[in-house]
Amino acid sequence: MSLSAIFETASAADTWVQASYMLAALLFILGIKRLARVRTAQSGNQIAAVAMLLAICVTVWHLWGEVFDLKVLVGGLALGGVIGLLLAKRVQMTSMPELVALFNGLGGVASLLVAWAEIERARSEMPEGAASLSSQEGVLFAVAAVLSVLIGAVTFSGSFIAFLKLAGKLWKSRIGPLGNKPLNVLLLLGAVYAAGMVGFAASGGSADIQTWVYVLLGLTLVLGVGLVVPIGGADMPVVISLLNSYSGLAASATGFVLQNELLIVAGSLVGASGLILTQIMCKAMNRSLANVLFGGIDAGSSDGDSEYKGVKSTSGADVAMILESAQSVIIVPGYGMAVAQAQHKVQELAGVLEADGIEVRYAIHPVAGRMPGHMNVLLAEANVPYEQLFELDQINSDFKNTDVVIIIGANDVCNPVAYEEGSAIAGMPVLDVWDARTVVVVKRSLSAGYAGIKNPLFERDNTLMFFADGKEAVEETISEYQDL
Amino acid sequence: MMLAQAGGGDFLLVGLWILVLAIFVGFELITKVPPTLHTPLMSGANAISGITIVGAISCAVADYPELGKVLGFLAITLATVNVVGGFVVTDRMLGMFASKGSKKKDS
Numbered sequence A: 001m002s003l004s005a006i007f008e009t010a011s012a013a014d015t016w017v018q019a020s021y022m023l024a025a026l027l028f029i030l031g032i033k034r035l036a037r038v039r040t041a042q043s044g045n046q047i048a049a050v051a052m053l054l055a056i057c058v059t060v061w062h063l064w065g066e067v068f069d070l071k072v073l074v075g076g077l078a079l080g081g082v083i084g085l086l087l088a089k090r091v092q093m094t095s096m097p098e099l100v101a102l103f104n105g106l107g108g109v110a111s112l113l114v115a116w117a118e119i120e121r122a123r124s125e126m127p128e129g130a131a132s133l134s135s136q137e138g139v140l141f142a143v144a145a146v147l148s149v150l151i152g153a154v155t156f157s158g159s160f161i162a163f164l165k166l167a168g169k170l171w172k173s174r175i176g177p178l179g180n181k182p183l184n185v186l187l188l189l190g191a192v193y194a195a196g197m198v199g200f201a202a203s204g205g206s207a208d209i210q211t212w213v214y215v216l217l218g219l220t221l222v223l224g225v226g227l228v229v230p231i232g233g234a235d236m237p238v239v240i241s242l243l244n245s246y247s248g249l250a251a252s253a254t255g256f257v258l259q260n261e262l263l264i265v266a267g268s269l270v271g272a273s274g275l276i277l278t279q280i281m282c283k284a285m286n287r288s289l290a291n292v293l294f295g296g297i298d299a300g301s302s303d304g305d306s307e308y309k310g311v312k313s314t315s316g317a318d319v320a321m322i323l324e325s326a327q328s329v330i331i332v333p334g335y336g337m338a339v340a341q342a343q344h345k346v347q348e349l350a351g352v353l354e355a356d357g358i359e360v361r362y363a364i365h366p367v368a369g370r371m372p373g374h375m376n377v378l379l380a381e382a383n384v385p386y387e388q389l390f391e392l393d394q395i396n397s398d399f400k401n402t403d404v405v406i407i408i409g410a411n412d413v414c415n416p417v418a419y420e421e422g423s424a425i426a427g428m429p430v431l432d433v434w435d436a437r438t439v440v441v442v443k444r445s446l447s448a449g450y451a452g453i454k455n456p457l458f459e460r461d462n463t464l465m466f467f468a469d470g471k472e473a474v475e476e477t478i479s480e481y482q483d484l
Numbered sequence B: 001m002m003l004a005q006a007g008g009g010d011f012l013l014v015g016l017w018i019l020v021l022a023i024f025v026g027f028e029l030i031t032k033v034p035p036t037l038h039t040p041l042m043s044g045a046n047a048i049s050g051i052t053i054v055g056a057i058s059c060a061v062a063d064y065p066e067l068g069k070v071l072g073f074l075a076i077t078l079a080t081v082n083v084v085g086g087f088v089v090t091d092r093m094l095g096m097f098a099s100k101g102s103k104k105k106d107s
Helices: A003-009 A012-034 A038-063 A070-090 A093-125 A136-166 A181-202 A209-228 A233-258 A261-284 A289-295 A316-324 A335-340 A343-355 A374-381 A392-401 A470-483 B002-006 B008-030 B035-058 B066-106
Strands: A328-333 A359-364 A389-391 A404-408 A438-443 A463-467
Touching: A012 A038, A012 A261, A012 B008, A012 B035, A038 B035, A038 B066, A070 A093, A070 B066, A093 A136, A093 A181, A093 A209, A093 A233, A093 A374, A093 B035, A093 B066, A136 A181, A136 A209, A136 A233, A181 A209, A233 A261, A233 A289, A233 B008, A233 B035, A261 A289, A261 B008, A261 B035, A316 A404, A316 A438, A316 A463, A316 A470, A328 A343, A328 A374, A328 A392, A335 A343, A335 A374, A335 A404, A335 A470, A343 A359, A343 A374, A343 A470, A359 A374, A359 A392, A374 A389, A374 B035, A374 B066, A389 A392, A404 A470, A438 A470, B035 B066
Parallel strands: A328 A359, A328 A404, A359 A389, A404 A438, A438 A463
Antiparallel strands: none
16 A cells, blocks of 8 residues: 555544654654663653653544543543552552552453454444454454453453462462363363354354353453462562563554554554563573463472471671671572562661671572562662662672672572472572572571472571561661671 | 555554564564663553553544443543553652662762
């Protein structure tokens, strides 16, 4: 199709709308580009927000000529805006993973609802018994609509389960029969069949489209629950990234339903972003995506007994003395730091040590926490300069020249078992903390991490276990250190 | 939306072109994001996926069937939560990164 043909068929208003959408798409790309650097990231996010505002305003303006139902439009925008603002302003940084999961689910369900509304509209316009959508366009519409419903529904219910798990409100790996792998396969097959029936009905087949839409919705919502329920806390960074990707793909599919290029562009960008993060997270655990989604770690394989021998426990006073004679300290934060809300105390300790000329750095494992970059956000909240944060491959060779390593609420990411072939986490890149002169592990008990395996680090000669809540342990250490 | 007027088959092709290119651009851009920014990237991307709000708005047109309008209202509300909440919380997070950077310069 040539450009002139486009302009001949389009009114002037359409051209303006199209130009604005193109500008919005460019601004989204520019915004994401700027998100790649700390100094420009905030403006990048703002540019993306402006692009969104532009897209919304242009759409409203374009449709103004038609009879608008203002209750629906203004009511929805106002209600959603207030709720969104409240959630965003009130959330604690430690709860970011839950909030992102929640927003993900909302994006998914919105795409689903739009596609569903479009199916309703198409159905209402279809003459009784006639095959009005039998054209090529109809088939495209039907395929895109069922894809949008399918991805949107899985994103919605999957994100909701992820939200419950991240908020600590759901620990089970089964809800009734849900979470069972063969059942998931059956649900998926059923959903594909229902999707096929919707498509068949939409393109003029003799099936009741509304019934099949309901069947499709039901099956895919249950499928989302079944897919996410069996996945444990340590794998949440992968799941949340993947759901992020799905919410984008759902928007893209809706773009095909509405034949709107902007939705396709923005949705694809988000889809790509989620996929890359998923890949990074999987690599950080040396597991394939299929293994995370369908496998689950086999805890029994290398565990045997979880009895620990020769564990040395320590106290704040001891740790303070060890720190006093140290020159370099590396802090390894994990999910436990988030749970204990210890990030501010950790930063305070680092400040006290630095004031005495001790070098303090942080080693961040890619899957520490419950979402990609989780630790970085918490430490940023506590005003830790990002120059002090080091990634695994940047800092791993430095542990042998380090006096003290303090591990706060991390476990599996510094388990030497990863170097043993045949262990449950074999091949997972870990922080070689045991190379340091002294390792202090702040942990409430000797319980296993999410991988469910024993950590021989706790038995090492140079390891001291500080059995306490992360925040209290750090507090105690600071006061003992200052009393020295 | 207007490319559609030339027919669905054409839009499918154009749409797929856009899809493939946009995914490629996305890959190129996002592999450059450092791990420090992964959480803000995710919540920012999340807000962008709320673009579906554009579709939701078109459901508020009065000639939609009643069920369509109810669905449209829900879609607009939820997408707005996603968009507003997502951008605001990302801004809050990045504000913490930014203030820290400038403090470093001062000291």
